[in-house]
Amino acid sequence: MSPGKTGKTGIDIRELVESKCPYLPPKIVDEIAEKTAAKNLTMDEISKIVELACTEYINNLIDPGEPVGTVTAQSIGEPGTQMTLRTFHYAGVREFNVTLGLPRLIELVDARKIPSTPITYIYLDEEHRHDPEKAKEVARRIEFTRVENVVASVYITTGSIILELDPDIMSDKGVTLDQVKSVLKKYGEVEVVREDPPVLSINTGIVDLMKLSKLRDRILKAKIKGVKGIKRVIIQKKGDEYMLLAEGVNLKAILKIRGVDPYRTVSNDIHEIERVLGIEAARTMLIREMMNVLMEQGLDVDIRHVMLVADIMTRNGSVRQIGRHGVTGEKESVLARAAFEVTVKHLLDAAARGEVDELAGVAENIIVGQPIHVGTGKVNLYMKPYVIPKRGG
């Protein structure tokens, strides 16, 4: 049976729709076909449903002239008053904090360069995502580990630095003694003083104590493995797969790590997304993050509003802030800019440039006292009430 055909009645929904309203989106047609098939419906009922779908769809379309921008701004701004201000919230895991609520929303519309709590959501490829052990393997590859992270204590003696390593942490982070040794090699001759717990001595040959302690600091900061900027990685079960949450962002490097699914892995830093994955990805991420914040607060906002905000923020190919250094600041109208912020500067600059305000937008026309060009003001219809139409003409 073809998927368009309905159980007993055997009507082809697609044909029916085609004859009644070909403009109905295919997704809805498919849904009708599927859902009517599941129920035991008569032919009359099905054609009634299709008819209703047709009229409803037309009725539900947005009206031309609708000031969707204002509606969007209000729909996102109004629930802002109901949000919590608490910066920190546990995002499912107790391990680290994630900024949510109003501060995060403001951060997003501000298009801040660095989010206050950078996080990377790392998804794993087919090979690694089902097994927690394999997921841990990837996590170890990503987590940035310095020498100081695995060291229990440090001593300085003449000419050499002695490191006592912590075997528990080493095994937790998946660091082997050889790895540490190879990192330390470039600072001097490495000697294993004791095996368990491992103690290493680095013979640097430097006698000056000042220089030696400086070198110690350098050694402690030396990277053993991992991705720069990623402080901590946590394994989380999401649905039927394992994924990683990483504190810190470095998408470019993380995407190259073996075991990471580069198609789904994202960070919450919009600018980084823009740099690494492009502007469309940034738009998608903006929508996702904003919806996430609103949803988490239990606020019901239609996704269309969020999409419009994301679209205006990203429309010229780079992420722009909602505000004086972004969308509003780049408006063509002097009066609109002057009415927003830094009034005097905008007026003087416009004067020097000899700018002309065409009075196209809303704010400008309010200022000069004219009807605005959205909504009912959009309609350019002139009535001549005293002209009597010719009969039968």
Add this chain to the structure above:
Amino acid sequence: MSEEYMIAGVKLGILSPEEIRKLSVVPVLTSEILDEDGIPVRNSVMDPRLGVIEPGRRCEVCGNTMAQCPGHFGHLELARPVIHYGFVKHIYDLLRATCRSCGRLKIPREYVEKYKDPERAVEEIRKLYGKMKSRWPLLARRFSETLKREAFKVSECPFCKAKQYKIKLEKPTIFYEERKEDLVRLNPVEIRQRLERIPGRDLELLGYDPESARPEWMVITVLPIPPLSIRPSIVLETGARSEDDLTHKLADIVRTNERLREHINQGAPNIIVEDLWELLQYHITTYFDNEAPGIPPAKQRYGRPLRTLAQRLKGKEGRFRGNLSGKRVDFSARSVISPDPYIGINEVGVPEYVAKILTVPETVTKWNIEELRRYVINGPYKWPGANYVISPDGGKIDLRYVKDRKALAETITPGWVVERHLIDGDIVLFNRQPSLHRMSIMAHKVKVLPGKTFRLHLAVCPPYNADFDGDEMNLHVPQSVEARAEAKLLLLVQEHILSPRYGGPIIGGIQDYISGAYILTSKGTLLTKEDVIDLLAAARYVGPLPEPAIISPKKYWTGKQLVSLFLPKDFNYRGPSNISTGLLKCDDDECFWDSYIIIKNGALLEGVIDKKAIGSQQPESMFHHLVREYGNSFGAYFIDNVFRMFIRVLERRGFTMTYDDVVIPKQAEEEINSVMVKAYEEAKRLIELKEKGALEPVPGRSIEETLEIRLMDEVLRKAREEAGEIAVKYLDPFNHAFIMARTGARGSSLNLTQMAACVGQQSIRGERIHRGYSDRPLAHSKPGDRSPPARGFVASSFRKGLNPIEMFFHAAGGREGLVDTAVRTSQSGYMQRRLVNALQDLYVEYDGSVRTPEGSIIQFRYGEDGIDPARSVHGKSISVDRLIERVAGWRL
């Protein structure tokens, strides 16, 4: 009708000295303002020719009275030119970007090399720039900016080969040139000469418009003196005159200018002249902007900083935001609001007192002349009357001063206009601040009522976010037929039942409506004929009674039957009630608890009506589908009638909450006590474990944090929850508090728990309260005591009362909430202002795309599917499930 003009555009520019002189009606020559008799001196900054200031006098220049004369500019010839503070940045840029001797734009080397000849290079750049300017204005702007920056770096003029020096700007207005060793000051005269040399065609490349803003005009030689009407003097009660800040500042300028001129003419030493010049610069700078960085603000005698030009424009109360983008209006009223369940949602109760002041202009026609004559006869003090009559020639007659209103009433004929009182049915706008969304201003129909408050229907509280604890609201009366028509068609309350924020009703049942609906539709409710008649009368039902559900021994009707009477006959719906949680959960037709609503062919067969069915902000509820499918006016009808029946149920029955509703038996109390004891023991165990160092930390957290997290999440929260469960178990499920919580009418199970069982842990910033003294929040515990009661755990219930220590912790936690709200409102307010400013110009074009006023496309199809969220089913363009339910729900 006179011809109407639209303003096509507003051009900004800089006034040239010639223009200033031409505009001027008075050259200002003297620094004296008033003579000995207190009469303004001619040719001073108070010259009467600058504008009429006394009522009744006529303007010497234009012959108009005070109301009509717009005022006229004067001018002041400066003894020495002065830099305009606002253009310092531009002057600085221009000086650096152009040659010091020939004034040409210093074309960057790369261009000169590319085209060999600087003249050709300039020509090429010009061509490129011209193309950009017409097609991509923003790009052209950026290009100018980079060109300018490049030009700064050029150290030898490509045209005249003159060597260029570095220009230094010492804020605010002093320029230096770094010649070889010494730093030479450039005075405004020299600067002006240099700016004069810059050719207009080069200026265009830098984004300037030489026609309307020559750069030398940025150095002021002639100062325009603004008309008196923008700086009116105030006559105090004592008769003393107080001048405007601007007048003071202008007087300072004229005085300094006079002294400077005298000293120059007398050939005074250079130092003195320079000093005075500097002083003139200071006065003129502060005249433009008295908050300029690096300049001490000019103060009035009593130390208050002067409010000069920039301050008048800037900020929230400035000209732009305070007077141009938003204005004070006539025909408005404000009063306290109070509830009235007996008016419609589309109505607003207006006090007679207000109705006698607010008016609607109504043109006299032969159809309304009788009525309007009656209003005129009633006059301004008797409602319904009229306050003014306007004759066809525009003469306005104030009825307060008309002796014989009867005679006047006789004289009015079609074509006159009567400003009559507000009467029932007039369309007005009603608003509650903060106006956060469009539902904050809606149109209502007037209903004139006794009393002094505005009355509104309870169901419209959610969109306004109003309550009656002293809230005030504003009312506006549209004055034109167009405005009234738009208000009626687009702004009427019923048009806003469905919110565009989420496809769902924002207006619906709240509080008592829900409790009432629940009680009416519960299974146990059986109604006698008298009950039924009373309830249906409340709902204004006209029609036959349905067959009783029980015939013998007595006729009884169910509440469900009554609700069914008002449902459309083809309405099918099924869905869970709000009470369908926990034990009472049902998700199909077989529901013992009556918590699954089934409506077939307009008959409510099963399930109770509560928040999930009629509540406000409940998308995809019964009420939502009713409004969507049967129209907004049906929605209004439903609220106006059926909801009244729900209220009537409570009126007959009585519905309050008392202390006894949250009293739990002794046995329950003991159980809760033992829960608390157990929790305290567990807390003690954890604390001891931590002290011994045996507590296993959560990864990524310190041991300290781990302890706190575990205490909060595992021990104390659980203790409160358990206490709550015990309390709920013992509470009468039909006590009113419980009904309200269950049906979603008001309150939650948490509220009940806190009242009956245990208030729970108080927190600040998500942590147990620990700040205060060192190591302990209050002096009532030992330092370092981490036990629950020492860190803000309130084991008492509100019913039992809190002990003093608990009360303190509770107050601390409560305070955080208050602070939070205060901070949040300002933050989210600013965010919303920015969002509105960024997005307000966007609209849907006829082709379905979203565009900016310039016509550039933001979205090719609004929301990717062109669906209006307000008309959607909770975001979905079409809900197929609902369609199936509508068509076949009656038999499925």
